[in-house]
Amino acid sequence: MNQEHGLDEPEGDWGPLRIAYLQYASDPVTFFDPRSAYRRPEWMGAPRGPDVSPDLRWFPVVTMLQLAADMIAGTTPRGFGHDYSAAHYIDAWLALTEPEGWRGEDLERLRALHTAP
Numbered sequence: 001m002n003q004e005h006g007l008d009e010p011e012g013d014w015g016p017l018r019i020a021y022l023q024y025a026s027d028p029v030t031f032f033d034p035r036s037a038y039r040r041p042e043w044m045g046a047p048r049g050p051d052v053s054p055d056l057r058w059f060p061v062v063t064m065l066q067l068a069a070d071m072i073a074g075t076t077p078r079g080f081g082h083d084y085s086a087a088h089y090i091d092a093w094l095a096l097t098e099p100e101g102w103r104g105e106d107l108e109r110l111r112a113l114h115t116a117p
Contacts, residue, residue, distance in 0.1 A: 020092040022084060025049020028070035029082045037064040051080050087114035 023030055031043050040058040048054065057063075070081070079085035090111060094102070 014095075018096045020096055022088055022092060024051055024080060024082075024084065026051040026076070026080050027082045028067045032067050032071060034064060036067060037061050085114070087111060090114065 025031075025043060025048065031041065033041060035041075036058070038060055041063075043049065043052070044056065044058055076083050079088060090107070094107065
């Protein structure tokens, strides 16, 4: 899943073991591949992730160097790049655990706790 959707597109029914992965399309650590020096990465094709700029283009060698630089370059806003937002884990947590007795207002209170500045 990403920060917008993914759990709503299941491949099958949940089994006894449940696993969900949260992955941002703009996370250079997740998508770095040295082969991007000579081959356009699949994630740069359509449809692009919600946080990948439509202006990003592939150039042999240059794109791989940009991705490598992104991995060591400072910080990004929460919810982008490799800075994962706790608020984005809530839907996965809910789907994985199906906690008993949780109501809509409980979920909204939890969301509010993780979206406050």
